[in-house]
Amino acid sequence: MDIIGLMGAMEDEIAPLAACMVAKESTSLGGIRFTSGLLGGKKVVLCCAGMGKAQAAAATQLLCTHFGATAIVFSGIAGNMTDKIGVGDVCLGGTLVYHDGEPRLLAAAASACEAAGVKHIVGKIATGDRFVGDKATKEAITAKCAPDCVEMEGAAVAHIAAKNNVPFVILRAMSDNADESAYETLVVKQFDVGEYCRTAAKISAALI
Numbered sequence: 524m525d526i527i528g529l530m531g532a533m534e535d536e537i538a539p540l541a542a543c544m545v546a547k548e549s550t551s552l553g554g555i556r557f558t559s560g561l562l563g564g565k566k567v568v569l570c571c572a573g574m575g576k577a578q579a580a581a582a583t584q585l586l587c588t589h590f591g592a593t594a595i596v597f598s599g600i601a602g603n604m605t606d607k608i609g610v611g612d613v614c615l616g617g618t619l620v621y622h623d624g625e626p627r628l629l630a631a632a633a634s635a636c637e638a639a640g641v642k643h644i645v646g647k648i649a650t651g652d653r654f655v656g657d658k659a660t661k662e663a664i665t666a667k668c669a670p671d672c673v674e675m676e677g678a679a680v681a682h683i684a685a686k687n688n689v690p691f692v693i694l695r696a697m698s699d700n701a702d703e704s705a706y707e708t709l710v711v712k713q714f715d716v717g718e719y720c721r722t723a724a725k726i727s728a729a730l731i
Contacts, residue, residue: 527731528592528689529562529569530582531724532676535717536599537571539724544569552589555582559590563731568592572676575652579676580683587687594628595684595691596730598723600716601648601674602655602701604665609697611719613643613726614672616693619650619681625690628730632692635729641722646671648693650678656699656706673701692730696723 531537541547544567547560555578558569568590572582579597586592603610615632616624629645636643649670655661664673677693684691696719699705709716 524566525593526591527565527567528583528586528590528595529567529727530572530579530586530595530597530680531599531720532572532574532579533599533720534571535720536723537569539721540569540598540728543728552585553581555585557585557590562728565731567731575675576650576679579679583680583683584687587684587689592689594625595680595689596628596694596727597677597680597691598694598727599674599676599696600698600719600723601672601695602699602705603672603697604649604661604701605644605646605671607644607646607671608642610699611722612697613641613722614648614695614697615643615645616648616677616681616695617645618647619678619693624681624692628690628692631730632694632726635726638729639725641726644671648677648695649673650675654706654709655701656703656709658702661701672697694723694726696720696726
């Protein structure tokens, strides 16, 4: 049976998926808790990788080699960098720095978005080990690679999955516009991003 690795960077991003799973068993490896079970009749392994490229890469490698994942789905939130979509909409990673997304998984994710009535694009996701919350940083990233959104894990997941010849898709719901208002809302005021996490998780569950 195929095994789908499900990932998020924060507990808020994976909690809605964990709630949908049945026949769950948990184990810890490398400081990461992995939960195996069934979701929509499919065998899945879910984990909260932690924030940043290094932790995402480590968790992806464990999913591939220890759990034998045959596909990887990473879902969560990101900062919007385009006027093609807005906060609450979804960007599917067609391009993640080095690698292209798996066409079959992208198509499944797109169908799931459409079925849920969620506006989406298949675009470019830029990954870096910093939160983007000011205009100057946003403009510098735009000048460098013109992405549709920014986050902290996607390219690392893509990199390691590709090295293991495992297909993957990165799905991000826009939680902010990667500017001063984002920093004020998400960092200073610690705004609850649960709604956007649930949107991303809902699409992930549907594509599975």
